[in-house]
Amino acid sequence: MLKVEHLTKMFGGLAAVNDVSVEFGANQINAIIGPNGAGKSTFFNLISGVHQPTSGRILLDGTDVTTMRCDHVARLGVGRTFQTTNLFETATVLDNLIVGHRLRTHSGLWDVLINSKRLQAEEKAAREKAREALDFVGLTHAENRYIADCTQEERKRVAFALALATDPKIVLLDEPAAGVNPEETEGLAELMKKMVKNGLTVCLIEHKMDMIMGIADKIMVLDHGEKIAEGTPEEVKNNPVVIEAYLGSDHDAAA
Amino acid sequence: MMFKLGALIMHPASKYVLLALAVLFPALASNEYQVYVMATAFIWAIAVYGFNVITGYCGQLNLAHGGFFAIGAYAVALLTADYGWNFWPAFIAALVITAVLGFLVGAVSLRLKEHYFAIFTLCVGFIIYLLLDKWEELTHGAIGVRGIAAPDGFGLVNFRETIPVYYLILFFLVFIIWFTSRIQKSLLGRTFIAIRNGDDLAESLGINLMKNKILAFVISTTYAGLAGALYAGMIRFVGPEDGNILHTFNMITYLLVGGIGTLFGPLIGTLGIVWITQSLQFLEEYRMIIFGPLLVILVIFFPLGVSGSFLTWMHRKAQALGLGPKKVQQESKVNTAREVENNA
Numbered sequence: 001m002l003k004v005e006h007l008t009k010m011f012g013g014l015a016a017v018n019d020v021s022v023e024f025g026a027n028q029i030n031a032i033i034g035p036n037g038a039g040k041s042t043f044f045n046l047i048s049g050v051h052q053p054t055s056g057r058i059l060l061d062g063t064d065v066t067t068m069r070c071d072h073v074a075r076l077g078v079g080r081t082f083q084t085t086n087l088f089e090t091a092t093v094l095d096n097l098i099v100g101h102r103l104r105t106h107s108g109l110w111d112v113l114i115n116s117k118r119l120q121a122e123e124k125a126a127r128e129k130a131r132e133a134l135d136f137v138g139l140t141h142a143e144n145r146y147i148a149d150c151t152q153e154e155r156k157r158v159a160f161a162l163a164l165a166t167d168p169k170i171v172l173l174d175e176p177a178a179g180v181n182p183e184e185t186e187g188l189a190e191l192m193k194k195m196v197k198n199g200l201t202v203c204l205i206e207h208k209m210d211m212i213m214g215i216a217d218k219i220m221v222l223d224h225g226e227k228i229a230e231g232t233p234e235e236v237k238n239n240p241v242v243i244e245a246y247l248g249s250d251h252d253a254a255a
Numbered sequence: 256m257m258f259k260l261g262a263l264i265m266h267p268a269s270k271y272v273l274l275a276l277a278v279l280f281p282a283l284a285s286n287e288y289q290v291y292v293m294a295t296a297f298i299w300a301i302a303v304y305g306f307n308v309i310t311g312y313c314g315q316l317n318l319a320h321g322g323f324f325a326i327g328a329y330a331v332a333l334l335t336a337d338y339g340w341n342f343w344p345a346f347i348a349a350l351v352i353t354a355v356l357g358f359l360v361g362a363v364s365l366r367l368k369e370h371y372f373a374i375f376t377l378c379v380g381f382i383i384y385l386l387l388d389k390w391e392e393l394t395h396g397a398i399g400v401r402g403i404a405a406p407d408g409f410g411l412v413n414f415r416e417t418i419p420v421y422y423l424i425l426f427f428l429v430f431i432i433w434f435t436s437r438i439q440k441s442l443l444g445r446t447f448i449a450i451r452n453g454d455d456l457a458e459s460l461g462i463n464l465m466k467n468k469i470l471a472f473v474i475s476t477t478y479a480g481l482a483g484a485l486y487a488g489m490i491r492f493v494g495p496e497d498g499n500i501l502h503t504f505n506m507i508t509y510l511l512v513g514g515i516g517t518l519f520g521p522l523i524g525t526l527g528i529v530w531i532t533q534s535l536q537f538l539e540e541y542r543m544i545i546f547g548p549l550l551v552i553l554v555i556f557f558p559l560g561v562s563g564s565f566l567t568w569m570h571r572k573a574q575a576l577g578l579g580p581k582k583v584q585q586e587s588k589v590n591t592a593r594e595v596e597n598n599a
Binding site: 126 | 437438442452455456458460462463474563569
């Protein structure tokens with residue numbers, strides 16, 4: 001599904017991501033963990049095209065996307081969420097989601113001026129897609145609520161829905177469970193399982209080890225920009241390098 | 256009670272009432288000067304609608320906006336006074352010139368983000384002003400341009416008179432509001448708003464940032480050019496002071512007071528402030544003593560402006576009463592809560 005070969009990103013003299021090769025299988029939950037500053041978010045930014053890598057290759061279903069711009073990568077089916085999602089606070093949840101399907105539409109200024117059939121059809125499609133995504137994340141009841149009136153967990157779900165509205169094949173989730181309570185974390189984990197069940201591939205960065213160990217099919221561990229381990233939760237948990245470099249003395253608590 | 260009043264304002268028929276009032280205004284006004292002030296306010300409102308597209312919807316603070324207004328005005332002024340064009344060809348040329356210049360300036364300046372973009376465009380605005388003031392061979396320099404052609408009338412309609420020109424400007428204002436509402440409701444408007452929410456997120460949604468930002472920029476400068484061209488045709492004198500950066504800041508004030516990023520914010524803000532300024536004329540320079548604190552209070556307590564605060568209040572009230580959403584949905588298939596403000 002997603003294959004990364006010898007990926008390196010230098011910021012000045014600092015290697016934020018250093019010679020990372022990894023393959024994420026389709027229809028799986030893949031987790032990337034590592035201490036703060038390990039290069040996890042940079043790794044996501046490289047895949048989604050926000051940053052251009054210094055060297056290495058990124059293949060999405062065999063297509064080379066290494067030097068593609070962000071919006072192209074999105075059109076090829078890479079959806080993502082951010083640690084914080086800035087949405088239109090005084091607009092409804094649904095209104096915020098409709099634009100998610102914009103990348104699958106073609107209407108321009110002229111269509112707007114003459115209110116063309118194409119525009120009408122595309123707007124209808126975008127609205128339906130938004131409702132579908134909202135239904136998927138279980139927020140249909142909050143459709144008409146302002147974002148400003150949503151809880152942190154609901155915002156997370158809206159961010160998921162927005163990524164889903166782009167019709168992605170793979171979703172990159174950057175700390176999806178940060179700042180939500182344990183029960184809500186459980187709910188978000190269920191949601192990720194549901195995504196996979198519906199044919200999506202999930203990649204996530206997360207610090208909540210309980211959750212990761214419970215849902216991930218594969219874990220990659222980054223430290224100082226380098227991949228120090230990968231494997232199933234069981235393998236990673238028992239890997240001495242990981243315990244040394246990352247879990248350290250917190251090992252018992254984290255596991 | 257308040258809610259019912261609000262619902263009345265948001266009723267679809269309200270916009271026709273508003274239009275009828277605008278049409279009847281010359282008859283209701285006690286003298287021609289009031290009609291003249293209103294026509295000027297309409298011109299500024301058109302420019303503020305443009306400002307709202309790039310700054311309100313797309314989130315890019317373009318401080319060169321007043322400069323494009325001046326370019327539109329000078330285009331008509333110079334083409335009619337110096338080159339003997341009729342008004343309407345010059346008017347079209349003004350739109351084309353501001354659109355093309357908007358494209359060129361946008362393509363360069365939009366490579367910058369946030370404050371850097373604002374500072375860059377502030378400089379562009381000032382350069383435009385300096386060019387108008389100093390490039391005497393082209394712009395006549397500080398003495399300005401006289402002898403500008405009035406819009407050519409037809410039949411008995413003579414646009415040299417205040418009342419016909421008022422209706423001409425009203426026509427363009429209504430067109431601009433209509434067009435802006437189309438943009439705002441459409442996927443294009445949503446695209447602009449997504450960019451305002453954040454470049455990163457918009458890009459991750461597959462939105463081509465540069466293309467859409469430039470489009471919003473060109474739409475906004477063309478609006479400014481349209482307003483400037485009408486201004487030149489009505490006042491029939493332009494000078495470098497029309498390109499003063501102060502006008503940009505006035506427009507920011509109009510937009511903030513009315514409600515940034517809302518459909519009726521520019522209209523409410525511009526008309527409101529122009530008329531308040533008129534009624535405080537007797538205070539001369541001291542009116543800023545009233546204006547300053549008023550603005551500070553408004554920005555602190557009503558950051559969404561008159562229109563934005565009203566819509567938010569109405570939405571929450573409707574949600575609390577549990578009648579808003581269903582009603583809104585029934586009214587139209589392609590409805591949104593934001594769209595309701597068309598009716599405000």
